[in-house]
Amino acid sequence: MSPSRHILAAALAVALTAPLGPSAAIAAEAIAPPALSWSWSGPFGKFDRAQLQRGLRVYREVCQNCHGLTLVSFRNLAEPGGPGFTTAQAAAIAKEYKIKDGPNDQGEMFERDGRLADRFPAPWPNENAARAQHNGTVPPDLSVIAKARTYERGFPWFLIDIFTQYQEQGVDYLVALLKGYTDPPQGVELPPGTSYNTYFPGHAISMPPPLQDELVPYTDGAPQTIDQYAKDVAAFLAWAAEPHMEARKRIGFQVMIFLIVFAGLLYFTKKKVWADVHGHA
Amino acid sequence: MSGHSTYQPQSRFMQWFERRLPIVSFMHASFVAYPTPRNLNYWWTFGGILSLMLAIQIVTGIVLAMHYTPHVDHAFVSVETIMRDVNYGWLLRYLHANGASMFFLAAYIHMFRGMYYGSYKDPREVLWILGVILLFLMIATGFMGYVLPWGQMSFWAAKVITSLFGAIPVVGDSIVTWLWGGYSVGNPTLNRFYSLHYLLPFVIAGVVILHVWALHEVGQNNPTGVEPKSDKETVPFTPYATVKDSFLMVVFLILLAWFVFYLPNYLGHADNYIPANPLVTPAHIVPEWYYLPFYAILRAIPSKLGGVIALGASIVILAFLPWLDTSRVRSAAYRPLYRQFFWIFVLVCIGLGWLGAKPAEGGYVIAARFLTAWYFLHFLVILPILGLIEKPKPLPNSISEAVLREGVPIGAPAPAPSGTKH
Numbered sequence A: 001m002s003p004s005r006h007i008l009a010a011a012l013a014v015a016l017t018a019p020l021g022p023s024a025a026i027a028a029e030a031i032a033p034p035a036l037s038w039s040w041s042g043p044f045g046k047f048d049r050a051q052l053q054r055g056l057r058v059y060r061e062v063c064q065n066c067h068g069l070t071l072v073s074f075r076n077l078a079e080p081g082g083p084g085f086t087t088a089q090a091a092a093i094a095k096e097y098k099i100k101d102g103p104n105d106q107g108e109m110f111e112r113d114g115r116l117a118d119r120f121p122a123p124w125p126n127e128n129a130a131r132a133q134h135n136g137t138v139p140p141d142l143s144v145i146a147k148a149r150t151y152e153r154g155f156p157w158f159l160i161d162i163f164t165q166y167q168e169q170g171v172d173y174l175v176a177l178l179k180g181y182t183d184p185p186q187g188v189e190l191p192p193g194t195s196y197n198t199y200f201p202g203h204a205i206s207m208p209p210p211l212q213d214e215l216v217p218y219t220d221g222a223p224q225t226i227d228q229y230a231k232d233v234a235a236f237l238a239w240a241a242e243p244h245m246e247a248r249k250r251i252g253f254q255v256m257i258f259l260i261v262f263a264g265l266l267y268f269t270k271k272k273v274w275a276d277v278h279g280h281a
Numbered sequence B: 001m002s003g004h005s006t007y008q009p010q011s012r013f014m015q016w017f018e019r020r021l022p023i024v025s026f027m028h029a030s031f032v033a034y035p036t037p038r039n040l041n042y043w044w045t046f047g048g049i050l051s052l053m054l055a056i057q058i059v060t061g062i063v064l065a066m067h068y069t070p071h072v073d074h075a076f077v078s079v080e081t082i083m084r085d086v087n088y089g090w091l092l093r094y095l096h097a098n099g100a101s102m103f104f105l106a107a108y109i110h111m112f113r114g115m116y117y118g119s120y121k122d123p124r125e126v127l128w129i130l131g132v133i134l135l136f137l138m139i140a141t142g143f144m145g146y147v148l149p150w151g152q153m154s155f156w157a158a159k160v161i162t163s164l165f166g167a168i169p170v171v172g173d174s175i176v177t178w179l180w181g182g183y184s185v186g187n188p189t190l191n192r193f194y195s196l197h198y199l200l201p202f203v204i205a206g207v208v209i210l211h212v213w214a215l216h217e218v219g220q221n222n223p224t225g226v227e228p229k230s231d232k233e234t235v236p237f238t239p240y241a242t243v244k245d246s247f248l249m250v251v252f253l254i255l256l257a258w259f260v261f262y263l264p265n266y267l268g269h270a271d272n273y274i275p276a277n278p279l280v281t282p283a284h285i286v287p288e289w290y291y292l293p294f295y296a297i298l299r300a301i302p303s304k305l306g307g308v309i310a311l312g313a314s315i316v317i318l319a320f321l322p323w324l325d326t327s328r329v330r331s332a333a334y335r336p337l338y339r340q341f342f343w344i345f346v347l348v349c350i351g352l353g354w355l356g357a358k359p360a361e362g363g364y365v366i367a368a369r370f371l372t373a374w375y376f377l378h379f380l381v382i383l384p385i386l387g388l389i390e391k392p393k394p395l396p397n398s399i400s401e402a403v404l405r406e407g408v409p410i411g412a413p414a415p416a417p418s419g420t421k422h
């Protein structure tokens, strides 16, 4: 989305909501995150492998302390359309995790090294344990979080989005959320254990600001800033939520070409068949 | 359905078979020789499109069912497993989910077509009522299907909609308990919804057969609303309607593919990617877009019971349309006043759909009440009165004359049915 469209959207939003009074104030509370440009948006978009690898790193060094990713398997890391690890690299990552397995022949549960077929384990044994640690809230599993969050686009954007294929609301929200920590505005009393976040609904979030500059070392020269970390981990989570996206768009293009050619052939066949019938075809 | 067949079995075997089960000549009569008015426009292709969509839903649904687990603890993860680990599972699921939307889109266009051209009038009342039954079955099927992934919207939609039955006086609460299979929406609810969601599409398929049977008994209406007077005004179904229907089916598939491959979650709701949680109510409980007009009607009425009655009435009233419309002229092309009210009605339905997605507060409620009132007045007051006061334009004596009037010369007699070739 170009900046001029932003200005237009903002102007339109102001024009539309200005006369509504009190309900406009409530609407204004939910601030739309800025729409960023992503490598995988649009019909030919592809994930940026290096970005996904960096995002995995941020997830493993930061988010994983609190959040699970339990629908993603280690083998996915080496599958086409993903972060592009080799099978050996993915297996090495898996091996760094301890997986609870069993019962064995003695009837006992045991821990073993992770394998490619395993899924990322949750960082806590059950939700109550998570609640006890995190101010009474459960950090949500991040496997589909990029699809599970959105914000209202409003008229006419929701119609325009059909043509521009804009569907990265969830990812844009993630970035905005991770960067959205500020001091609370004057007079706002935060409940204990929460921080103020501009983009979180209700603003009082039980997740302490997870990122800071220089927190995660990068080896590929990418800037080690909150901004970059947030984008990388959001991109990684976009892939985690939709691991077959590249195949979907590729096949989609082939299907489109086929259908359009087929429709064209049928159209001319129809014209020919109906040529001897005058009047309305 | 029979009576049009010119089918002559050629081989000895087919002659032998025909005497024992005349299914080939029956199919031939229904889908090859069957005469269709020659002036049908593309709005008449949506019945075929609906049949295609039903087939797509059944095929993708059966394969999804092979991988889906109907249990509150596993349903959400099993759907995600389909998306991730089943070969082309993402394609199956996105086809099924977006296919449902496109099915409704086609059904609404199909119905508005019927309303515009007066296709519900004598002798097509039963055909129309079967259509209303199909709409009702589609609504039920779609609702129960939406519950199956057991996300937040699944759960809360199930809860809100089933709770509506609680508004029925005296027995309401017992009915809700009975529907749930317990004292809350839970595993028994999910199991029975799954069972019914698998069953109903086949009931729909059965009613579609009746619908098409009724259609072939009375013949198709056409844009003039004047019945064909002779063979010259019809063309055989194959190849004419077949090729025309196929063309628009493929165009419609392009639209479906656009959503499936490029915007697969556009028509859905983000909250449904959050696993169901009975303890957390979503900020806005919003149904799928195709139920929004009905949802707006439900919420427009201040009392719960009243809302439920209005919701039911908004669908049931369609079945009475053949008798509420008092005009003897079928097609809106010759009804200058009705044509305007038809388009107002279309806008009212779209407006209700928009309001259904908005929170039920302030100006939205007032607007929803106004449009709900208009929805019912359209059927109960406008249509009965229009038929009495409207002065229709002169009807053509025949389809051929109508075509002539529009300045297109009427040419050679319609080609002979292509029935003998096969």
Ligand code: HEM
Residues within 6 Å of the ligand: B043, B044, B045, B046, B047, B048, B050, B051, B054, B107, B110, B111, B114, B117, B119, B120, B124, B127, B128, B130, B131, B132, B133, B134, B135, B138, B204, B208, B211, B212, B215, B219, B220, B221, B222, B318
């Ligand atoms: C499961 C969904 C449905 C299927 C598969 C279906 C199928 C068909 C087919 C194949 C035709 C003939 C082609 C055409 O005229 O477009 C037809 C005609 C018709 N349908 Fe449906 N239909 C469905 C739902 C409905 C609904 C919901 C209504 C209205 C309440 C309806 C009302 C009619 C009418 C009035 C005709 C005759 C139209 C005319 O000849 O002018 N149908 N349908």
